[in-house]
Amino acid sequence: MQVIDSIKKMKDEIKKAKKGNLSIGFVPTMGYLHEGHISLIKRAKLENDLVVTSIFVNPTQFAPNEDFEKYPRDEKRDLKKCEENGSDIVFLPQKEEMYPEDFYTFVEVEKLGDRLCGKSRPTHFRGVTTVLTKFFNIIQPDRAYFGQKDAQQLVIVKKMVEDLNMDVEIIGCPIVREKNGLAISSRNTYLSAEEREDALLLYKSLVLAKNLIEKGETNIHKIKEQMENIILSGKNNTIDYIEFVDLKTLDPVSKIEDKVLIAIAVKVGNTRLIDNMIVSI
Amino acid sequence: MQVIDSIKKMKDEIKKAKKGNLSIGFVPTMGYLHEGHISLIKRAKLENDLVVTSIFVNPTQFAPNEDFEKYPRDEKRDLKKCEENGSDIVFLPQKEEMYPEDFYTFVEVEKLGDRLCGKSRPTHFRGVTTVLTKFFNIIQPDRAYFGQKDAQQLVIVKKMVEDLNMDVEIIGCPIVREKNGLAISSRNTYLSAEEREDALLLYKSLVLAKNLIEKGETNIHKIKEQMENIILSGKNNTIDYIEFVDLKTLDPVSKIEDKVLIAIAVKVGNTRLIDNMIVSI
Numbered sequence: 001m002q003v004i005d006s007i008k009k010m011k012d013e014i015k016k017a018k019k020g021n022l023s024i025g026f027v028p029t030m031g032y033l034h035e036g037h038i039s040l041i042k043r044a045k046l047e048n049d050l051v052v053t054s055i056f057v058n059p060t061q062f063a064p065n066e067d068f069e070k071y072p073r074d075e076k077r078d079l080k081k082c083e084e085n086g087s088d089i090v091f092l093p094q095k096e097e098m099y100p101e102d103f104y105t106f107v108e109v110e111k112l113g114d115r116l117c118g119k120s121r122p123t124h125f126r127g128v129t130t131v132l133t134k135f136f137n138i139i140q141p142d143r144a145y146f147g148q149k150d151a152q153q154l155v156i157v158k159k160m161v162e163d164l165n166m167d168v169e170i171i172g173c174p175i176v177r178e179k180n181g182l183a184i185s186s187r188n189t190y191l192s193a194e195e196r197e198d199a200l201l202l203y204k205s206l207v208l209a210k211n212l213i214e215k216g217e218t219n220i221h222k223i224k225e226q227m228e229n230i231i232l233s234g235k236n237n238t239i240d241y242i243e244f245v246d247l248k249t250l251d252p253v254s255k256i257e258d259k260v261l262i263a264i265a266v267k268v269g270n271t272r273l274i275d276n277m278i279v280s281i
Numbered sequence: 282m283q284v285i286d287s288i289k290k291m292k293d294e295i296k297k298a299k300k301g302n303l304s305i306g307f308v309p310t311m312g313y314l315h316e317g318h319i320s321l322i323k324r325a326k327l328e329n330d331l332v333v334t335s336i337f338v339n340p341t342q343f344a345p346n347e348d349f350e351k352y353p354r355d356e357k358r359d360l361k362k363c364e365e366n367g368s369d370i371v372f373l374p375q376k377e378e379m380y381p382e383d384f385y386t387f388v389e390v391e392k393l394g395d396r397l398c399g400k401s402r403p404t405h406f407r408g409v410t411t412v413l414t415k416f417f418n419i420i421q422p423d424r425a426y427f428g429q430k431d432a433q434q435l436v437i438v439k440k441m442v443e444d445l446n447m448d449v450e451i452i453g454c455p456i457v458r459e460k461n462g463l464a465i466s467s468r469n470t471y472l473s474a475e476e477r478e479d480a481l482l483l484y485k486s487l488v489l490a491k492n493l494i495e496k497g498e499t500n501i502h503k504i505k506e507q508m509e510n511i512i513l514s515g516k517n518n519t520i521d522y523i524e525f526v527d528l529k530t531l532d533p534v535s536k537i538e539d540k541v542l543i544a545i546a547v548k549v550g551n552t553r554l555i556d557n558m559i560v561s562i
Binding site: 106137164 | 288292383384385386387388389390391392393410411414415418419421440441444445446447448530
C-alpha cells in the first residue's frame, strides 16, 4: 500500500493507473475509520482495480463553533485498517496544500443543502461538495463510495455529479450498525456510557416508525409524535429534526405513498448524531 | 468537422480521442464568431491534435435584465467559420440538456467575482465558472483558450482551475482589435454608426494611460481623470468603471510600481463594452 501526501504525486500516480487502463474506486473519509468506512473500502475493492482511500478532516465542512479541532484522529490505526482491507493507496493531503491562504472557489448545491442538517449547519454541504470536487479532479475515480448514513450528503453528491456532468458513479452503501442498532459513527466516541444508552433511542424510534407504517399508519404527524416520545425518554436527548422526505428531492412528504426517507438528527449531550431509514409501504 | 448536440455523444467522442491519446484543445464561445474567437481556434489547432469549439449562449451568466434573448446568433455562419479555421468538433448543446429544470449546482470564485464587472453583474461570473466546469467535465481538454479581452474572466477561470485542482491548462490570448483600435466583440453589432465612433474612445483612453505611464506618471488619480475626459467626450458614453488592478488578485493598486491591469467598462448608448490593457513601467 502506498501512502501519498502531495497532490502532485497523487495526480502522477493516477496518470500511471489510467495509462494502464485500471479502473479506480475512491473512498473519501475523514479518518478514525470504523466498520462503516471498512464496508466501503471492501466494496470498492470488489468493483475496481485500484482503490484510493483519502483521509482528510476537511475544515470547510465545519463551522467555527463545531468540532474540527477535536474531531478524533488516529492516523497509524487508520493506515493499518486501510492496508488490511484492500486499499492500494491512501491519500493524506495537507490542509495547507488543499486550502492555500488565497483559496476562493466553492461548489454549492442549492436548495438540497438548505434543509435537514443544512438548517443547523448552513455551510456544511458546501464544504463537502467543494472538497469532493477537488478529490474527484485529483483522483478521477470511476466510482466513489459513500455511506447511506449521511443520507442527505449522498443525495447532494449525486445531484452535484449529475448537474456538473462529472464522470464518476456515486455508490451508496448500507448503514453499518452495532448489534444494539446504534449507527456506527466516528462521533460515537464522544459519548459517555449513559449517553450511549440514550443514543440507542434514535434507531428504536426509526424501527417504531417502520413498524407503524407497515401496519398501515399513513399519518406522519402521529408517527412523528411517537418517535419524539421515544427519543425524548432519553434525558440527554434534544431533537434537531425528525423529517419524512422524498428520497431524491428531499422535499418533505405530506403523506406516505411509496418510499419515504425518515431522517433524524438528535443532540445527545453535546454530541450531534444522525440516523435514517428508507421505508416503503 | 463533426457537429454534436448531445452531451452523451460528446462524452463518447472524447472517450475515443483519449483512447487514441489525442490531446484536446477547447475553445468555449457563445457563438456569433469574430476574429477574436478565430484567433483562439487557430491557436488551439497549432497546439492540439483535436480542437473542440463550443457554441452556447449560456443563460446563467446573464441577469434577467440583460441581453440573453437578443444576444446575436448565427449558427450557419459560425459553423462555416469553425470549419474554415480548423475546428474538428463543434459542440452545440441544448439549453434544456445543460440546465434541466431541477438544476441546483453552482461553482463560484468568491472575492475575484465581486469586483469590476462583478459589481454591476453580480451573478455573471458564477454562471461562467459553472458552465465552464460542466464543459471541462464533458470535454476533458488538455488546454482551454480564452481572450484577454475578458481579463477578469481569465483571472477567475485560472483561479477556479487552481483551487479545484482541475487538469486543464488555461491559455490567455491577445485582444484582437479593428484597425481603428476598437476591441472586437459580438456586442459591437448593437452599436449605431455614431455609437461606434464613441466606442473608439475606450481604446484611445487606454493608449493615453499607457503613454502617460511610460512618460513617468505614477499618480493613478491623475491618469484616471484624463481617461475620463477622453471617454466622456463621446456623448453616448457613461462610465461603469476605470480601474487599475493587480494582474492576479484584481486588487486595486494605489501606485504603479510594476505591471498593472487597466480595465474599463463603458456603456455606449445601451451597449456595455469592456476593454483593458496591461501596462508595465
